Amino acid sequence: MNIYGADYYPEHWDRSFWKKHVELMKVYGIEWVRIGEFMWSVVERSDGEFDFSLLDEAIELLSENGIKIILGTPTATPPAWLVSKYPEILPVDWNGRVRGFGSRRHYSPNSKAYLEYALRIVEQYASRYGDVIDVWQIDNEFGCHGTTYSFGNEDLVAFREWLKEKYGTLENLNRHWGTVFWSQTYKSWDEIVFPINTPTFENPHQMLDIYRFMSDSSIRFLKSQVEVIRKYSSKPVTHNFMVDFMDLDYRKMARYVDFVSWDNYIATEEYDPLRQSANHSLMRSLKHQPFLVIEQQPARVNWRQVNENYESEYLAMWTKQAYLNGAMGVMPFRFDQIRFGAEQYHAGLLDYYGRPTKRLEAYSKAKSQTPGVITPKPEVAIFFDYENEWIHRINHLNRNFKYWDAIVDIYKAVKKLGYNAEFVFNEDEVEGYDVLIVPYASYISEEFLEKIKKFEGPVYLTAMSSIKDRYNWLTERMPWHLIDEFGIEVVDFGGIKKEKGYLFSQCVNSLFWKDELEVFSAKVIGSFENGTPLATVKNNRYYVASVLDENGWKLLLSENLKPRVLGKGYELVNVERNGRELTVVLNTLPIENNVYIDGSLHVLKPFELSFVG
Template sequence: MFIGVDYYPEQWPKSRWPEDVRLMKELGVNVVRIAEFGWQLMEPEEGVYDFSLFDEAIDLLTENGIKIILGTPTATPPAWMAHQYPEILPVDENGVTISFGARRHYTVNSKTYQKFTRKIVRKLAEKYGQHPDVIGWQTDNEYGHEKSDRSYGDEDRMAFQEWLSNKYGSLDALNEAWGTVFWSQTYTAWEQIPVPRKVFQEHNPGLLLDFDRFCADSYTAYNKLQVDILREHISDQQFITHNFVFTELALKQRDIAKDLDFISFDNYPVWGGLPEPIPPAAIAQQHDLCRSTKAGKGYWVLEELSGAQGWSHIGYLPRSGHIKLWTYQAIARGAEAIVYFRWRAARFGTEEFCHGILDHDGKPRRKFEEVKEVFNALKIFGDEWVATKYKAEVGVYYDVENAWAWRIQPQSDAFTHKQELLRFYSGAYRLNAATDMVSPESSLDGLKTVIVPVYFLTNPVFTEKLKKYAADGGTVVLSYRAGVKEPNNAVTEITLPGELGELAGIEVHEYESLQNGQQTRVTGIAGNIMDIMSPATVWCDLIEPKSAEVLAVYRDAFYEGTPAITKNKYGKGNVYYIGTAVEDYFLVRLYRDIFAQAGVQTIELPDDVEMVIRDGEAGSKFLCVLNHSTTASHRVSLPKGTWKDAMTGETFKGDVRLQSLGSFLLIQ
């Protein structure tokens, strides 16, 4: 198993390098990622290339048995390029050109930038593409991160118009799709179509969604540009990946992933200014999303947090046990390699307060010792654990286009797509069901339940899959605002929930958007939620059952007694519709009934405890148990049988005590 660090030799005196490598060997590092921000050193002036610094660093590392991942340096074009070729710079929605001075200061639509990209990637590939100790390549760094996913300049506008022409073929078709008759927006020439810069009110929803699609396709094409050059020159033994950030950017990671050997991910459970880490369910959801991006294929974590992070503001200091816990969580959910960010905190530059395994003084202390403990453990059982299989029983729908549609029209100041997706995911996470993220392209075979949160922008292919899945005996969970939009971002003319009405067995004639601070209540009237009450926030669909039975009704509103949650028999399957945002405790109770009926395996544990089971060879099982609480220890009931600690060999049966931030791997 590869376990390593992100290293920036260019940021330290060469006299320090041998000590860094000595400490890396003591730690157990067997791979480092380097060079992703090194363009100025590689090409100090146009057409002049110098790889001597990286040659020295690579020689020192590889002589000590450490393998190399090389990053193409295109996330940081050098100052001379921005000065001589300002057309490479991106433009924001106000028409302001983004200045040189940070990173990601380019637009992928710049022909000039594409030309320079081809040159530097080709030079790197020719230089290191057959190096026996360079095991792989990372293209660029965190595509689209920090609002660099959208650019609104003149070159972007011309590329957008060409993209639209290719998509629609005629202006008549575009005008029809967008409904440009509204507000006299009809276009009579492609050149009239703008990029969505700032306007007095809001742009046409169809234009906005297509612009996001265009931006995503531009990044997919830009990544392929790099991949094609690398494939031409590198060894078949070297892989190509990219380290994604999954934050609903105008990117289609699944499309980009088709050109990669596997995907990678940057895992930051806490960041600058946050008083505490994000919820464990949110971290788990990100890992599930990574695993599903390339149809269940394992992924790498190329940046795993190892210290307090931040630029001008510093985030929460990870407690003792956090590094191990977040590492184990990643591997349990599909990570096949872990690379920690960063080896040592920088003394200068924007990331001075992104702390690493070593802090600014370069001396090994608590974090170093914790990472060493993790490395030693993974040397014992890491390869065997990574080789096991993760078998999901519950799929949770995520389509980035649906997220874009919600960003364009959130409809309530209490709504964020990310939070509502997490709301419906968390119910399954709290029951320790084996979850996966599914998309329109995903197969639903083998899943016992499919949860489809806030399915606002429908996808005809996925809708038909859902109908067949339910008809064949699957269980579907829909939520409020399902079936509202067609793929062109226009509202359906079919009574809501549109194409899903027969599936859900309901109609929605009216609804209420609740803003921050507003709420009503729902009361369960059947099953495990009988007589249980929850606040109802964000949205209230007023449901009229057609063939569905009622499970919960609204309280405290003029629509008191109106159905809020229903269950419908569809073919051999069951379809639930949750018409409002309910609290976790209520949703967990509802999910208990849904999962029991569907045959989903659940494990009841304290809220802070996560348990992931993976199947090994010859019937063996690997059980990862994680206590995310920083203060409370928990007694945890293990699944039936005798379990052995993979590290110590100690055996357990029945209950075990898990200390705060405790994590271990058990084998059966």
């Protein structure tokens, strides 16, 4: 598949506009559309009163014109009549307050009434359009707006069931939750509640299970929709994941979709190409397969404090960058720009009057400039794990530390040295990569610990790695199971703000965390300013007793990843094509850009993507 299209909302228009829209799609080469994911109240006007005429007609018109369709199940927006009839559908926030009707995602996936109605409408969609359409999207952006979390009565009932299944007995739960601390021992499953508005810190073992349960609740809901669809359709199923989003275990969720899609919105205030790249790479790593950018930010959005516009050529560049990172398609959100609704200020490819914008032209032209589906060579593997994100949220030593941000710094360091970086998870094999980095990974599965030991290339381990068990207990000794392998033991630690350190005799910043090491059989290659070891190496096992920033990582890694590139404002990916090793390089700047790769100068035109070598 190579998906070139846009998101489209026929229900927002009088049918009289549709023909003009489809004509413009054809003129500008829009071959795919995603539709239908917020249409529940359109197709089920009241309880059981189905009216598919609008959707039928839209699908017919699009199909007649050769436009392929991704159809979204409409479960992200339960209609007013449903919420009015079953108010218990509404989610409950961290403060115990109901989240009301009036926007979107106002449901808990643990509500029985909601599930019944949601699966009924999905079955209606699936049975009607089974193989008529081309791809299914389940729901829309699970977990958006903090909706992974709901703390209502039905959620609590489901949580207790989840716990029973996991722990079997209360005795087992009490032991692993350490409930003897602060007298929290449970005598009955019904005594277990969500820790809402507690006077002080919650039980960290309970909290980790809450994060897991909430993620599982969404995954289970996705899975139940997929099962309904599978009864009627052989078409691929996907879901639109989000940027920098860590509330859901996407790795686990990805098992249940045929391919990963995601919504590429700019995550930072200023566009940061390598952070977006890290997200692309993460999405690719979830299944280690090509992915779809199912929503691409076209220019300004509507949900920022200040919604700045972007020159239309940026849309072309973002499209090329997606392909550079292994995408199989890019769909700007949205084709039609609308005058009403909560997103009325969001840019589209048409203007408010229905005229094509420069954005549409730029996107249209980008098609010929994309390299087709790329497979980056496996070079550097960075261990990542969603559960570790949750562990870092709970009860940590330094609340300023952000796991994903720290990972992105490493990703950038690898990329700037001129190498590909991918993410590996506990279940993944690591053979085939040149270098393995296992940063800030509080809990690592026993299986992966074995893989670390067996890995033949250099391994980089850091502070906070392998210091916890799967129940979020600190381990007796640290790094657990790796003391001999790395030749050091962490005997104490503390939070820090920022301390100067030295690595290979150069200055670096150490941040957030400071281990006190006992060095058995390793060589000290860096130290904190007070002289205690900051980094060690034993054979090719590196240990860093703190958190480094991007520059620190570049320095540390350069011993095994020789710097290949000089320049700025570029992104490159190494590929093998027809048996040749090539580098694909993208100029992420709107100006001409000089980049030296492996010693050769390359002059890149504004936003140019080029094959090199």
